[in-house]
Amino acid sequence: MNMVLNNNSVEKTMLNAIKQEMPDINTLFSLAELYKVFGDTTRIRIMCALFNRELCVFDIAEIIEMGQSAVSHQLRILRSAHLVKVRKDGKQSYYSLDDDHVKEIFHLGLEHITEEK
Amino acid sequence: MNMVLNNNSVEKTMLNAIKQEMPDINTLFSLAELYKVFGDTTRIRIMCALFNRELCVFDIAEIIEMGQSAVSHQLRILRSAHLVKVRKDGKQSYYSLDDDHVKEIFHLGLEHITEEK
DNA sequence: TCAACGAATGAACATTTATTCATATGTTCA
């Protein structure tokens, strides 16, 4: 028998079992994509401003003190992640949070960082 | 009175009120930093492998099919975000999740992406 | 109809980030 043994903590068959039980790679990829969207201060601030109200692009830009273009670009990213939604009214686009998950994810993250040693 | 009026949805005073109620910028920055760590498929997969057990670096590398060096680099990032912790035993370093938040954040994210239209 | 305005978009640039390769560190055991 020409079996290759590894001398690590876990047996080869066990490693394979762990591989099997992992969620499929596409799911994990989507998950990473979602968190990537949360992983930017500008987008976090935008979501934060939208916590209790809808706002148009110009007002968001004022609140977070950034240019209209930058805000608009980030809003597109937030939109495609289904984190914010738009309502158009005349010349303006009003954005609001799309989903309760946003607040929940936000709060969980806060818990983690405030509990840090 | 030389007050500049804006003709957007919300009055200037209201905008300032919203600015005031925003969490301070350092908190939001840390929050973004935390989610940035979740925002990478390799790190997500590592955390996932560690969901129910501790593993040494070599085994993690086997499970997620990446090089030892890449895994080690990512573990350092996870460690400094307090998401995983190490226990050293002889030649090996055993990593495990540091915190229940990891699982909670993970599951919330999964909920969000599976509910998408 | 056309000027003014709010928002969206594309291209360019600078910065950040993940991976790889090579090497260093630290531990075990022969």
Added chain:
DNA sequence: TGAACATATGAATAAATGTTCATTCGTTGA
């Protein structure tokens, strides 16, 4: 002690990302 091994780390490279600037699109109202 020194060879073998597990892990960590530094430098280099390639790829991804955020912001800015310039421009376009779409709507309003004079």
